[in-house]
Amino acid sequence: SSLQCSTFRPRASPTHPSAMASQAQISKKRKFVADGVFYAELNEFLMRTLAEDGYAGVEVRVTPIRTEIIIRATRTREVLGEKGRRIRELTAVVQKRFGFPENSVELFAERVENRAACAMAQCESLRYKLL
Secondary structure, three states: OOOOOOOOOOOOHHHHHHHHHHOOOOOHHHHHHHHHHHHHHHHHHOOOOOOOOOOOOOEEEOOOOEEEEEEEEEEEHHHHHHHHHHHHHHHHHHHHHHOOOOOOOOEEEEEEHHHHHHHHHHHHHOOOOOO
C-alpha cells in the first residue's frame, strides 16, 4: 500500500507549528490554528493509512528536543511492521510532509488498553465488518 494519498502531499514550506515558530514570532491565535490544522491533517493521514490496523487516535507531544507522535491502535504489531520498518516509513513521510528537521520527530505505537471503551476502535472494527 502506498503511504501517500491524494490529500497528503508534500509541501515545500514547513507547515508544522514548531517549525514555523522558530522562523518568526507568531501570534497565539495563529499558533493554535496552526496546531489544529497540523493535528487534523496528521489524524486524517493516519486514519487512512492505518485503518486496517485498528487506528484509534493520535497524541502529539512537543518537547524542546523533538516532537513525539503517539499513535493509538488496537493492533500495534501491524503499525510497527516487520522489524519496525513501517513505523520508520511513517516517520519519514510525516517528517517530509510537515517540514520537520532530520531526527526531530519520533513516532510511537501505543496499544489501546480497553477496546470496548474506545469509540474510535469500535467504529473502525464495525466498518471492516460491514464493508
